[in-house]
Amino acid sequence: MSHRLKSLGAKLAGVASLAVAVPLVAAVPAHADTSCGSGLFCIWVNEQYGGTAYRPVGNDPQWSDTSNPAYAVWDADSSWKNRYQSWYWACVYDLKGYQNVTVWVSQGQSIPAVPSNMWANRGASNQGLYSGDTC
Ligand SMILES: [Ca+2]
Known part of the structure; x- marks a missing residue:
């Protein structure tokens, strides 16, 4: 595999990771806190x-x-x-x-x-x- 093809593969892998990560972030916004401690x-x-x-x-x-x-x-x-x-x-x-x-x-x-x-x-x-x- 040429250097150029390897580089493209690495970029595609990065895009695939991003595509998986985005829905997880959207499902649980950073500010959401669903916790409720004992006694509350x-x-x-x-x-x-x-x-x-x-x-x-x-x-x-x-x-x-x-x-x-x-x-x-x-x-x-x-x-x-x-x-x-x-x-x-x-x-x-x-x-x-x-x-x-x-x-x-x-x-x-x-x-x-x-x-x-x-x-x-x-x-x-x-x-x-x-x-x-x-x-
Ligand atoms: Ca309301």
Whole structure:
């Protein structure tokens, strides 16, 4: 094989590697963080745990406060993971102060897209409850 043909082969191999790498990068954007550590309730603005996340360790009565990290998911929550260790339910409410439940996630459960009996993009507060309680 001539030097020229070897060089072309190397270039084609490089193109093939790039063609494989691009879809992998597109499937998992660099900013996506789908993790949810033990003891946390995790809430994302997009379905499939995409976009900005809020990961409270406890109850939050008012997401709409602009100084609250929860502001990023206020009326924008679209996927959820419950990794609480003591509470069983992670509850999301339409209004501040835990009024009008929109989403309820059991301990260990992950919800990648809103089920038909719940409401996405409505959250304004969240609290944890024990297994005998109702959101
Ligand atoms: Ca959303």
